[in-house]
Amino acid sequence: MSVIVVVGTRPEIIKMAPVVRELERRNVGFVFIHSGQHFDYEMSQVFLEELGLPRPHESFRLKNSNPASQMGEMMIKLEKALGEHRADKPSVMLIQGDTNTMLAAGLTALKLGLRVGHVEAGLRSYDWRMPEEHNRRMIDHVSHYLFAPTEVSKRNLLEEHVWGEIFVTGNTVIDAVDMYFDRIEAVEEKVVQQLRFDEYVLVTFHRAENVDDPKVLRDFVRVLRGSPMPIVFPVHPRTRRRLQEYGLMGEVERLDNVQLLPPQGYFEFLALMRNCRVVMTDSGGLQEEATHPRIRKPVLVLRNSTERPEAVMQGFARVVGVNPVVVLAELEKTLKSGVELPGVSPFGDGRAAVRIVDSVLSRLGT
Known part of the structure; x- marks a missing residue:
């Protein structure tokens, strides 16, 4: 067999x-x-x-x-x-x-x-x-x-x-974080040393329904510009192509409060997540990884829906859409509130x- x-x-x-x-x-x-x-x-x-x-x-x-x-x-x-x-x-x-x-x-x-x-x-x-x-x-x-x-x-x-x-x-994603946690810790110091900011919001944005829409992408740039805390933004290849196609890449590169990074490896990205204040993302998997007991970060979901409602129900995530006024208001509220997150993940025990x-x-x- x-x-x-x-x-x-x-x-x-x-x-x-x-x-x-x-x-x-x-x-x-x-x-x-x-x-x-x-x-x-x-x-x-x-x-x-x-x-x-x-x-x-x-x-x-x-x-x-x-x-x-x-x-x-x-x-x-x-x-x-x-x-x-x-x-x-x-x-x-x-x-x-x-x-x-x-x-x-x-x-x-x-x-x-x-x-x-x-x-x-x-x-x-x-x-x-x-x-x-x-x-x-x-x-x-x-x-x-x-x-x-x-x-x-x-x-x-x-x-x-x-x-x-x-x-x-x-969910096996919790198993994976457990399995590779020593590797994450091994790269953490090097990853943090490359950052310009002591405190930051970690941002990813790559889904086709978001970045392929020029209006949504322009609104996303408004979020970057208006963030009350510096942003670390590993740029997905699809997102970079669309920012260039719609003439927005130069504007993003000139933002003093945003540090652009190339796409990160698995261990490096989780090290970034462990050291951020808030995650803003349209990714599904990050909503799960952020709930791991050794990561535990609040997530603002830059979509109108999520297939991971468990993260919302347990207080880890909020679905905030892509309207920049709403997103920025939710970000400011999250940064000020200091919500105590659960000590266990809704996605399993590893x-x-x-x-x-x-x-x-x-x-x-x-």
Whole structure:
């Protein structure tokens, strides 16, 4: 018996790292596949090595960037690759999250008669503008095993009457922070020394529905300009392209209260988060990482919805939208209030990977 583990983007690699390491710890055979959605194998190899993960058995270079073409290409390449691993007798494919290649992987597995296990099942933003919302719903409805991170996620799945079996496991992102915390501490001093500010707000902004809209992007620049506390802003490649395209990059570079940084590594970014006062972001994963007991930062979500309501319910996050007047008012209130955050994460206790592997092995009779 062999398990197939498919990843493609950096968040997927981070969140599946604890599962891969747990499979290794138990000597469970697995086939590790990198879909190549965000970057090719050479570019990702350093990142995989940094996390102590094995070299993928298969790694693709996807030529298409159009979502439909990309999914079709992924399905063709994955079917061929799985055919070459028939001797491994794979019986379940584990996929994580809600990207195009994860949906393609899930559909391919289904058509080939493999069972599908969806890690981080049941997240819902109820915002149909988000392509991720389409993907995660479809993945959940073709999955045999649904590894919901929280009871809220489980309730979403039950309300949709999914036919697969649901397990509440916690989120593997908490496992990952636990697993790599020594590495985060090791780079912390160097990361902080590069900053111009002693106190700062950490900002990320990259989602297509935000940065591809010139009005929203101009409003975002107004937020940067008007922030009552200095800002540290690692600039995502998509965001940099749009700032340049809309003639805003020069204005951002001239802001004295903003320090621009290149995209950061996983350890470096978490070190930045540990030392900031507030996180402002449109990222989903950061809403989870900020709740880890050794990070514990308030988050202002620069979106109109979130698929992580648990962070809001526990007081870690507030959904503030993208209107600069509202965002700046909420930021000032957060900086002044000094809210005491919970000492435990709503996303689990760091044993999600153990529960996921336990469930897979029990259902496969191993």
